[in-house]
Amino acid sequence: MARPRGPQIPDVYRRPRTKIDTPVGSIPDILNLLSDELLLQIIEYVGCSTEFSEYGGIAQHGPKQLQKLASCSRRLHKITLPVLYSHYREHQEHTDTATKENCLQLFLCQILEKPELANYVQVYHGLARDNQDFDDNVVDEDYWHDDDSLDMSSLEEKHWEAISDLLDMVTNHDVDEAAKWGLAIKRGSWDATTAFLLSILPNLEELEFEGYSYTDAVYPYIMRVLSRAKSKQERGDSGRGSLHKLSRVALEYWDTECGLSLNLLVPYLTLPSVESFYGRMLDQSNYDEDDRSASLRAELKLQTKTLYLVHSSISQDILEVFFGAFDSLERLIYDHHTVGNPEFEPPRVMAALSHLAPTLKELTLLNLDGVGASSYENFPVGSLRGCEKLKKLDMNARMLIGFSRSEWEVDVEESWESEQNLVDSLPPNLEYLRLRSPGWADVPFITSFVSSKSTNFPNLRTLELGWERIQYPNSPPSLEPFIHPGFTKEEAMTLWELCKKMGVEIPMKIEPPRWKSVSWRDKELRDGLISTVHTRSFEWPYEGYEELCREMGCEVETGRRRGEMC
Numbered sequence: 160m161a162r163p164r165g166p167q168i169p170d171v172y173r174r175p176r177t178k179i180d181t182p183v184g185s186i187p188d189i190l191n192l193l194s195d196e197l198l199l200q201i202i203e204y205v206g207c208s209t210e211f212s213e214y215g216g217i218a219q220h221g222p223k224q225l226q227k228l229a230s231c232s233r234r235l236h237k238i239t240l241p242v243l244y245s246h247y248r249e250h251q252e253h254t255d256t257a258t259k260e261n262c263l264q265l266f267l268c269q270i271l272e273k274p275e276l277a278n279y280v281q282v283y284h285g286l287a288r289d290n291q292d293f294d295d296n297v298v299d300e301d302y303w304h305d306d307d308s309l310d311m312s313s314l315e316e317k318h319w320e321a322i323s324d325l326l327d328m329v330t331n332h333d334v335d336e337a338a339k340w341g342l343a344i345k346r347g348s349w350d351a352t353t354a355f356l357l358s359i360l361p362n363l364e365e366l367e368f369e370g371y372s373y374t375d376a377v378y379p380y381i382m383r384v385l386s387r388a389k390s391k392q393e394r395g396d397s398g399r400g401s402l403h404k405l406s407r408v409a410l411e412y413w414d415t416e417c418g419l420s421l422n423l424l425v426p427y428l429t430l431p432s433v434e435s436f437y438g439r440m441l442d443q444s445n446y447d448e449d450d451r452s453a454s455l456r457a458e459l460k461l462q463t464k465t466l467y468l469v470h471s472s473i474s475q476d477i478l479e480v481f482f483g484a485f486d487s488l489e490r491l492i493y494d495h496h497t498v499g500n501p502e503f504e505p506p507r508v509m510a511a512l513s514h515l516a517p518t519l520k521e522l523t524l525l526n527l528d529g530v531g532a533s534s535y536e537n538f539p540v541g542s543l544r545g546c547e548k549l550k551k552l553d554m555n556a557r558m559l560i561g562f563s564r565s566e567w568e569v570d571v572e573e574s575w576e577s578e579q580n581l582v583d584s585l586p587p588n589l590e591y592l593r594l595r596s597p598g599w600a601d602v603p604f605i606t607s608f609v610s611s612k613s614t615n616f617p618n619l620r621t622l623e624l625g626w627e628r629i630q631y632p633n634s635p636p637s638l639e640p641f642i643h644p645g646f647t648k649e650e651a652m653t654l655w656e657l658c659k660k661m662g663v664e665i666p667m668k669i670e671p672p673r674w675k676s677v678s679w680r681d682k683e684l685r686d687g688l689i690s691t692v693h694t695r696s697f698e699w700p701y702e703g704y705e706e707l708c709r710e711m712g713c714e715v716e717t718g719r720r721r722g723e724m725c
Contacts, residue, residue, distance in 0.1 A: 190235070198238050202228070241279045248284035249369075263349075264313050267356060271321040282365045283357070288349040289372050308347030319345070322355065329358045329400055340380065354380035358400045366427075367409035367437075371419060385426040392431045405430060409437035418442030418471065421481055425454040434464045441471035459484040469494040474501035479511040488515050489548075492523040502536070505558045506575045509540035516545040523553040527595060537562050538575050542584045549586040550618070556597040556645075559584070560604050581608040582615055589616050593623040597645035606654055612661045621664050626651070628667045631699065636669045672699035677718040679711040 343351035391401035539561035630636035643651035
């Protein structure tokens with residue numbers, strides 16, 4: 160019986176037919192049968208990470224190791240090289256200290272030795288360092304180096320000559336500026352070195368700095384490059400140093416007490432090419448309108464389309480000025496968190512966004528930890544009916560529904576309503592709604608909202624509530640909700656059936672059965688000591704769980720004795 164033939168490569172995908180002499184017993188070089196275009200697709204698929212950054216980056220971790228593939232043949236080297244150099248990324252998790260400390264310098268040498276490589280770089284992810292305050296009058300090289308400066312000893316004379324020539328062009332033949340900039344690079348200034356690289360990467364699309372400094376007086380060379388790029392873009396100049404393809408920027412800071420000032424974001428946001436910005440750990444709690452030295456001003460106008468502000472804490476008056484600077488924002492994600500701890504007042508936040516009603520398509524406002532106590536922290540954001548383009552909405556349930564004044568007395572001066580109906584307040588073209596941490600009082604509002612889909616929200620497709628399904632070993636996952644915070648089992652099943660009827664999906668994570676535990680205290684104290692708490696855990700199928708509950712006098716539903724806190 161003849162062995163079945165394997166899959167055949169259609170002629171349309173073949174290179175011009177050539178005879179391949181294959182020694183007996185060896186494997187044919189199948190790659191030679193593929194066109195350059197197909198090989199490039201394979202390389203991009205194999206070489207790039209599939210994990211995308213949450214702010215829409217090209218790839219979170221960039222290309223994987225492609226050096227071995229590039230060294231297989233001249234043809235593969237030619238095709239692989241643009242993918243290999245498309246991403247430059249430094250990582251905090253580098254275990255090799257030498258690699259981590261010299262990554263930037265080695266990359267710079269490669270670009271200087273082979274200038275064509277600069278054209279391939281699309282993503283630049285750098286680990287920021289605090290700026291060094293060098294004294295230009297000091298010539299002792301031992302003075303130049305400190306813990307935050309780069310070791311530039313790997314650069315040879317040919318590299319310094321190339322840097323000098325490029326700086327002459329970047330500064331438009333300004334001898335003094337080029338000389339000072341070159342000296343700062345030689346002294347190991349991260350700011351000067353990074354600014355130089357940004358100036359000679361013509362096709363940069365995404366820029367990310369991790370560990371950005373929180374002080375205002377930092378990175379003068381980078382600020383100068385951004386200012387020069389802004390001027391060129393506004394003139395329509397797409398030449399060297401214009402950063403005209405830069406569309407995504409991310410600044411991340413990590414600390415336990417403070418964060419980045421919004422003033423540090425503005426030089427990036429004012430670039431006309433920047434469409435998406437991601438900022439992590441921002442902190443600002445005061446705004447002085449008379450401080451004209453600050454870059455955050457009331458007359459500022461920004462054209463960014465997507466804005467992420469995560470793990471941030473910004474006071475309401477500054478949010479009004481900052482959000483007011485965006486004329487055409489389409490996507491906003493603001494996550495209020497424990498940095499500086501300013502008050503969070505949903506009605507005022509939404510008031511600051513009212514001018515964006517014609518443009519907003521996606522809105523996320525979160526205060527999951529309840530940070531920033533205020534008289535208005537539990538008030539809803541107000542009506543979103545005017546946001547006709549808004550299709551995706553993600554908020555704490557309390558921000559959209561509020562609370563009944565009968566729950567507690569609140570002394571307020573504003574005329575804001577403390578409670579609102581979802582049916583009357585949500586945008587008409589909504590397709591996706593996520594409600595975080597719904598409570599028992601929110602259930603009737605949510606049910607009424609889904610019931611009105613046909614009349615008020617015909618495009619609604621998804622309602623996410625943080626529910627989970629369960630999958631037992633060796634069995635398919637259950638279709639019904641098993642974990643449903645804020646809902647009783649009966650309420651969850653009623654809403655689930657209603658959503659199926661109305662054509663609304665409730666996404667649910669599939670989880671294995673959780674373990675159960677039985678806890679009890681000793682009934683008698685020993686030697687005057689506090690009674691000991693005993694706990695025993697059971698995994699599915701929970702063999703012996705009910706027997707132990709009965710033996711210890713615990714309720715089967717909770718694994719605890721009635722009225723006993725363990």
